[in-house]
Structure formats: structure tokens, C-alpha cells
Amino acid sequence: MEKIKSENYLINERIRWFIKLRWLAILGIVGAVYIADKIIAIPLPALRLYGVAVFLVIYNTFFSFLVFKPQAKTSKGLVWTNSIAHAQIALDLLSLAFLIHFSGGIENPFIFYFIFHMIIASILLSRRGAFLQATYAIFLFLFLVFLEYQGYIAHYCLKPVVPYCLHKETFYIFSVSVVFISTLYIAVYMASSISKQLKERERNLEKANKLLNEKDRIKSEYVLRVTHDIKEDLSTIQSCIEPVTEGITGQLNEKQLNLLQRAKKRSKSLIFYVNALLGITKMKLDKKFKTENFSFPQLIQDITENITPRARNKNIEFTVDVDSSIQRIEGVRVYIQESILNILANAIKYTPKGGKVSLKLTDKENSFLIKIEDNGIGIPEDELEYVFDEFYRAQNAREQEKLGTGLGLAIAKQVIERHKGKIWVESKKGEGTIFYIELPKQI
Amino acid sequence: MAKILIIDDDPDLIESMRVVLESKGYEVISAESGEEGLEKQKKQKPDLIVLDVMMPKMDGFETARAIKKTGNNTPVLMLTAIKDKMGLDFKNSAGDPDWLPVDDYCEKPLDKGSLIAKIEKLLSSS
Structure with missing residues (x-):
């Protein structure tokens, strides 16, 4: 047929x-x-x-x-x-x-x-x-x-x-x-x-x-199973380390505590990675995409509350600007929230202390435009086309931050495309980066 | 002090929780399967049950329903790695195919603080 x-x-x-x-x-x-x-x-x-x-x-x-x-x-x-x-x-x-x-x-x-x-x-x-x-x-x-x-x-x-x-x-x-x-x-x-x-x-x-497509689906299912199993073990590892580091089982000396804290940190970062991989794989396999109608300014508010402390920690000026005409949007709230958060978290991460990060939401005729701008380390021009690829991390990002999944932007791209929107990036190394997300009002 | 029954097929996780809960003064008993858990809650009458969702044979859903069907009103705190952000719709009325008679849930990996807070809350309200 x-x-x-x-x-x-x-x-x-x-x-x-x-x-x-x-x-x-x-x-x-x-x-x-x-x-x-x-x-x-x-x-x-x-x-x-x-x-x-x-x-x-x-x-x-x-x-x-x-x-x-x-x-x-x-x-x-x-x-x-x-x-x-x-x-x-x-x-x-x-x-x-x-x-x-x-x-x-x-x-x-x-x-x-x-x-x-x-x-x-x-x-x-x-x-x-x-x-x-x-x-x-x-x-x-x-x-x-x-x-x-x-x-x-x-x-x-x-x-x-x-x-x-x-x-x-x-x-x-x-x-x-x-x-x-x-x-x-x-x-x-x-x-x-x-x-x-x-x-x-x-x-x-x-x-x-x-x-x-079929092979890709089989691969995704495989990834899903493996990551799920890994996550189970990791969760238990973390649950076992935690009480010990916190001294519940008795006082530790400085060297013991130091090593345990390192183990805890690494298991935490691995869980974060596994969760990201689980998230993106689940979305790939998720055929039905249940959207809801929710308040866009409220979502931005939640995101702002999440990001502001991180910005303050690095003494970064974080500004938010939302068109007053914007009310509700149709979509999957948690996915959109995660996408914007991922990009903002990157902006904070790769902007030096005292820098600037801004989030601007504009009402276009048939869509909403989200602009996330920073004056951070930027992305080298020859790497711009790969930043949305799974597991890809730009050279200068890897140099600055050893840990990172390389999945944040891949997830964002997947989410935005599932919403029939567009995501793109403009950047100059050493000057800063602007991410744009365009989400249609009607899906 | 209150008696807590942990039902989880992962003995390592049980052990880590036991350490934490015992340090707070709770008495901890455990079971490594739904069936064993059902037996223990009948015999030892815990004040609260911590129940894992993903278990072979009798899973957490079935176990929770079986516990509540006996007319037992012991609060159940569910541990889950699947009720993540995606939103697994827990229905709260009997007879519903998705009926899940639990009082609260904790996400894996477990946050010790929120686990204890939830346990305290459930115990004080029951």
C-alpha cells in the first residue's frame, strides 16, 4: 500500500x-x-x-x-x-x-x-x-x-x-x-x-x-535496554556510597572521604549521562507525542528559577525578556523545558565569570522565537554544523569542561523537530553564541 | 519506633536503605520479592511499606494491589525508575486497570533526604 x-x-x-x-x-x-x-x-x-x-x-x-x-x-x-x-x-x-x-x-x-x-x-x-x-x-x-x-x-x-x-x-x-x-x-x-x-x-x-529506519529502531531499543540496566546498577552504587560519605556508618578519615567523594561525583555524572541517553532514546521510540496546552510565561519562569542561581554562582548577568502578548503554547511541556534548559545551562557553563546570558521570547505571527545569547567562548566555525549531532562536543568545550554528555543539543533538536519547529545557531569563537528556537503556534 | 518493610529485588539497594533508615532509628525488615513481601506484611505488620516497581514475577503494581485488597491500610511508598518525567499516569480508584494504590513515590536514583522526608510524612499522617 x-x-x-x-x-x-x-x-x-x-x-x-x-x-x-x-x-x-x-x-x-x-x-x-x-x-x-x-x-x-x-x-x-x-x-x-x-x-x-x-x-x-x-x-x-x-x-x-x-x-x-x-x-x-x-x-x-x-x-x-x-x-x-x-x-x-x-x-x-x-x-x-x-x-x-x-x-x-x-x-x-x-x-x-x-x-x-x-x-x-x-x-x-x-x-x-x-x-x-x-x-x-x-x-x-x-x-x-x-x-x-x-x-x-x-x-x-x-x-x-x-x-x-x-x-x-x-x-x-x-x-x-x-x-x-x-x-x-x-x-x-x-x-x-x-x-x-x-x-x-x-x-x-x-x-x-x-x-x-527499522535498523535504527532496533538500535534504539537496544540502547534503551542497556542504558536502563546500567542505570539500575548505578542507582544502587550511588545509594550505597552516599550513607558512607555522609558518615552514617561512622567517621571517615580525610583520605577515605576524598576518594569516596570522587567516586560519588563520577557515579553522579554517569547517571546524568545515562539519563540523557535514556531520554533521547525514549523520545526516538515514542510514536505518540502527547501535547498539552500550557502557559509559556510560566514555563519561562520555572526555567529562570532553575538557571538564576547557577548564573549568580558565576557572577553572570542573566536577563529574561518575554513579549507580554505571549500566553499559551501547544506542546510537550517537559520536553520544551528540558531543551531550553539544556541550551541555557550550556550558555552558563561556557561563559566566563562576569559574562552575560540572555533569554528572549518574541511573538511572531505564526510562531514563537526563543533567542538565547551569551558572550562566552563561542563555537569554532568549522564545528558549528556538528553541534546538534549526538555525542558531539566542540573542541574548546571539551578543553574547558572535561565532563559532558554531548547529548543536550541533540535532545533539544529532536524535541524542537518533533514540535515541527526549527533550531539553529550562530556563533563566533571567543565572542559568543546565539541559539534560536522557533516553535510553531499550531502543530 | 516505626517498623518499615522494604520490598525490592535488589538486595544491595535494600542494604543501603537499611543503613540509612536504621540510622534514623527505624526498625527495618526486608523482602526480595512481591510474594515474600506479602507474607511479611501479613505476619510482621509493618507501619510502612517501601515497594519497588520493577520486580520479576510479581511486580510492584501487583504487590500494591494485593496488599490493599486484604483491607490493609499500611501506607505504601513506591520506588520507581520509570515514573520519570514522562508521567506514568497513576490512577487512584479501585477497578481501574491502571489502579495503583500507593500513597507516594520516590524516584530512583534515590535521594536520601526526600526518602526520609516522605517516610516521615506518611507515618505521621497514618
């Missing part, structure tokens, strides 16, 4: 492109007729040619309406899309036959424009469908030539471009027809071969992509 749907979607996309192309073609026709009529002054039935252009406008409008309707994308099946493609190509060929007829018939070198439709048919339709359209085009062409040859319909000579009327020259008609017919069939053969290969490749890519 999935395959058909996406194939259908692709054909739909191409039909849209085809419709846009037709608008251009109509402009081209009108322009060419105008030049032929007014500038080169070829005696052509210009009104009838414009009439064909009007016919094109009418059915292109009709197809636009059918295809660009919002529900058209998914509601109809492959058969419906195919019929639309067939109908458009058939109408185009008919229009082209009329255009050719009104502008010199077999003398008109534009007869080779039929090839374009053969290529489009090969892309949009099955190989059989494309050959069917080629046969139809050939029938139209031969029928037209025959009617003009027999004098059943008028022939419009192309004088002075072509000095003689050629529509009764049997040998000329024969040779042009042979070349025309073979050209169309060969064009369809070549184009549909390439198109078939491309379609196959698309299918294979899709399959490979599915497989990769």
Missing part, C-alpha cells in the same frame, strides 16, 4: 509540474503566433490559432482545479492519477494537431514538438500507455496530412517561410511520415526505458530507507 501511495504521489507531483509547463507553453504559442502574424507577416488564420490557445487555457484551468485541490493529493488512487495524465496528454496532442493544421500542416517544422509529449508520456505513464499515446499522435498526424492531401480540409501555406506548398508532394509526405513515426516510437522507447529504470531505483531507495 505504502509503495503505491508514494508512487501515486510522485506522479501527482509530476502532473503538477506538467500543468505549470503547459502555462508556459500557452504563453509561447501566443507569442509565436503574434510574431508570425504581425512581425514576419505570414498569412495565417491567427484567430483560430489563438482559439486553440484559449482551448488550452480552459482545460489547463480545469486540470489545475482537479490536481491542486488540497484533498486531491491523497484521496485518489493510482488509476485516477493515470487517467488524468492520459487525458491531458491526449488533449495536448489534439491541440498540437490543430495548431499544426492552422500553421502549415506538414510544412511546419513544429510537427516535431510531438516528441515532447512522447517524453512526458514516458515519464508519467506506463510503457504501454506511452506507446498508446505515440500511436494516437501518429494517427492524428497521418489523418491530418491525409485530409489536407485529399483537399477535404484547407491547407494553410507557410509562404514566405516555405516557398512552396508541400501538402500534395507524395514523396515528401512519405519521407516525413516515415521519419516522424520512427522518431516518436524511438523517443518513447528510449524515454520509457530510462523512466522505468528510475522508477525501479526509486522503489529500491524507498525499500533501503525503510530497512534503515
Whole structure:
């Protein structure tokens, strides 16, 4: 089912492109007729040619309406899309036959424009469908030539471009027809071969992509299990160390206490790491994403209360600015809170004492923009693109702080993208960093 | 002093809690499975039960329900590593499939201070 749907979607996309192309073609026709009529002054039935252009406008409008309707994308099946493609190509060929007829018939070198439709048919339709359209085009062409040859319909000579009327020259008609017919069939053969290969490749890519996603899921489940088990043991280790360090089991000497405190600190940082890994992995596996409606200023308030003491410890000036119009937001509160906290905690961590960190929340038309700025150590330019990667830590960050998970920004990115928002960063090494988060008002 | 029953499949964790709780003067008894815990709470009548969620065979949820079904109103403090920020919705009415008759919970890794505070609070209100 999935395959058909996406194939259908692709054909739909191409039909849209085809419709846009037709608008251009109509402009081209009108322009060419105008030049032929007014500038080169070829005696052509210009009104009838414009009439064909009007016919094109009418059915292109009709197809636009059918295809660009919002529900058209998914509601109809492959058969419906195919019929639309067939109908458009058939109408185009008919229009082209009329255009050719009104502008010199077999003398008109534009007869080779039929090839374009053969290529489009090969892309949009099955190989059989494309050959069917080629046969139809050939029938139209031969029928037209025959009617003009027999004098059943008028022939419009192309004088002075072509000095003689050629529509009764049997040998000329024969040779042009042979070349025309073979050209169309060969064009369809070549184009549909390439198109078939491309379609196959698309299918294979899709399959490979599915497989990769599945493998990624298995990997995440594995990570989840392992981290969960590690966390259990770590928690117990911590619970055992703690009473001893606090002297509950009796007084410790300075050396014992020193080592135990180191062990405690490291187990704590490992738990923090494991928790971060658990968090990001759980989110990856969490298919349902339950959002709630909550007060955004309240969230910022909570975050501020969390960050202010840390800022004060380093004598960093921390300012918060929230647009007064901002009220509520739709999303997963704990996730958004964690993301903003992660970035702010980084800002504090990597800004020297006495520096500045600011959080600014602006109300945009359809979104909220969160700007977190610091004048800290910054991120080297060549590392900017990696900072959202899992486990990545910039060189200067590692030099300054040995401990760190490299997961904070990866979590933030994951959270923001799950909310259909955007997160990006601007930074200059040694000058500071600005993180931007844009969260849409409607998810 | 009050008697506390710890039910947890991790003997090391029990031991660490025992040290802490005994230092506060509580009497500590322990069980390493839900079944054993049920037996001990019937026989030894603890004043409070500290109960782990994740246990093989009979887990904390089942154990808590089984305890309350006997009509016993001993307060239960649940230890959990899964009721993290994600919010595991504990329902408090009997009959609900998610019914979890516990009085409070503590997150793992355990914070000694809040563990003791919660125990004191539950004991003083019961």
C-alpha cells in the first residue's frame, strides 16, 4: 500500500509540474503566433490559432482545479492519477494537431514538438500507455496530412517561410511520415526505458530507507535496554556510597572521604549521562507525542528559577525578556523545558565569570522565537554544523569542561523537530553564541 | 519506633536503605520479592511499606494491589525508575486497570533526604 501511495504521489507531483509547463507553453504559442502574424507577416488564420490557445487555457484551468485541490493529493488512487495524465496528454496532442493544421500542416517544422509529449508520456505513464499515446499522435498526424492531401480540409501555406506548398508532394509526405513515426516510437522507447529504470531505483531507495529506519529502531531499543540496566546498577552504587560519605556508618578519615567523594561525583555524572541517553532514546521510540496546552510565561519562569542561581554562582548577568502578548503554547511541556534548559545551562557553563546570558521570547505571527545569547567562548566555525549531532562536543568545550554528555543539543533538536519547529545557531569563537528556537503556534 | 518493610529485588539497594533508615532509628525488615513481601506484611505488620516497581514475577503494581485488597491500610511508598518525567499516569480508584494504590513515590536514583522526608510524612499522617 505504502509503495503505491508514494508512487501515486510522485506522479501527482509530476502532473503538477506538467500543468505549470503547459502555462508556459500557452504563453509561447501566443507569442509565436503574434510574431508570425504581425512581425514576419505570414498569412495565417491567427484567430483560430489563438482559439486553440484559449482551448488550452480552459482545460489547463480545469486540470489545475482537479490536481491542486488540497484533498486531491491523497484521496485518489493510482488509476485516477493515470487517467488524468492520459487525458491531458491526449488533449495536448489534439491541440498540437490543430495548431499544426492552422500553421502549415506538414510544412511546419513544429510537427516535431510531438516528441515532447512522447517524453512526458514516458515519464508519467506506463510503457504501454506511452506507446498508446505515440500511436494516437501518429494517427492524428497521418489523418491530418491525409485530409489536407485529399483537399477535404484547407491547407494553410507557410509562404514566405516555405516557398512552396508541400501538402500534395507524395514523396515528401512519405519521407516525413516515415521519419516522424520512427522518431516518436524511438523517443518513447528510449524515454520509457530510462523512466522505468528510475522508477525501479526509486522503489529500491524507498525499500533501503525503510530497512534503515527499522535498523535504527532496533538500535534504539537496544540502547534503551542497556542504558536502563546500567542505570539500575548505578542507582544502587550511588545509594550505597552516599550513607558512607555522609558518615552514617561512622567517621571517615580525610583520605577515605576524598576518594569516596570522587567516586560519588563520577557515579553522579554517569547517571546524568545515562539519563540523557535514556531520554533521547525514549523520545526516538515514542510514536505518540502527547501535547498539552500550557502557559509559556510560566514555563519561562520555572526555567529562570532553575538557571538564576547557577548564573549568580558565576557572577553572570542573566536577563529574561518575554513579549507580554505571549500566553499559551501547544506542546510537550517537559520536553520544551528540558531543551531550553539544556541550551541555557550550556550558555552558563561556557561563559566566563562576569559574562552575560540572555533569554528572549518574541511573538511572531505564526510562531514563537526563543533567542538565547551569551558572550562566552563561542563555537569554532568549522564545528558549528556538528553541534546538534549526538555525542558531539566542540573542541574548546571539551578543553574547558572535561565532563559532558554531548547529548543536550541533540535532545533539544529532536524535541524542537518533533514540535515541527526549527533550531539553529550562530556563533563566533571567543565572542559568543546565539541559539534560536522557533516553535510553531499550531502543530 | 516505626517498623518499615522494604520490598525490592535488589538486595544491595535494600542494604543501603537499611543503613540509612536504621540510622534514623527505624526498625527495618526486608523482602526480595512481591510474594515474600506479602507474607511479611501479613505476619510482621509493618507501619510502612517501601515497594519497588520493577520486580520479576510479581511486580510492584501487583504487590500494591494485593496488599490493599486484604483491607490493609499500611501506607505504601513506591520506588520507581520509570515514573520519570514522562508521567506514568497513576490512577487512584479501585477497578481501574491502571489502579495503583500507593500513597507516594520516590524516584530512583534515590535521594536520601526526600526518602526520609516522605517516610516521615506518611507515618505521621497514618
